[in-house]
Amino acid sequence: MIAVTCAVIKENRLFLAVQRNANMKLPLKWEFPGGKLEVGESEEEGLIREIREELQLEIVVDEKLNPVLHDYGQFQIHLLPYLSHIRYGSLCLKEHQDHRWLEIHQLPELDWAEADIPVVRQLITLFGKI
Numbered sequence: 001m002i003a004v005t006c007a008v009i010k011e012n013r014l015f016l017a018v019q020r021n022a023n024m025k026l027p028l029k030w031e032f033p034g035g036k037l038e039v040g041e042s043e044e045e046g047l048i049r050e051i052r053e054e055l056q057l058e059i060v061v062d063e064k065l066n067p068v069l070h071d072y073g074q075f076q077i078h079l080l081p082y083l084s085h086i087r088y089g090s091l092c093l094k095e096h097q098d099h100r101w102l103e104i105h106q107l108p109e110l111d112w113a114e115a116d117i118p119v120v121r122q123l124i125t126l127f128g129k130i
Helices: 043-055 104-109 114-127
Strands: 002-011 014-019 034-036 058-064 068-071 076-088 098-102
Touching: 002 043, 002 058, 002 114, 014 104, 034 043, 043 058, 043 076, 068 114, 076 114, 098 104, 104 114
Parallel strands: 002 076
Antiparallel strands: 002 014, 002 034, 014 098, 058 076, 068 076
């Protein structure tokens, strides 16, 4: 089981989604950005590091959401989502091929990685109905 953090970055009423590139596992799927924890890191430290590396953003971690266990067949992940906001920086994609800022009702329109779908559902419950 791989522990993976993800940042649900919310700015005003918009949420950040990023699209995996064609060479990554789960190619072209949309996800909330984040990544694997390194040895000795807390979840929050790992998430802040991953967002800095992947998006060139400094974030503030606000609130932990419900974790998700998902089996992709060849690998399993324990997804650890956190509501976050940008402290400073300009978004620059280092690994992903695209990004979108979406309102809550637009989130279900994307082709999400399966582990991120329960996170989308949590957000809809927390922030508004479609």
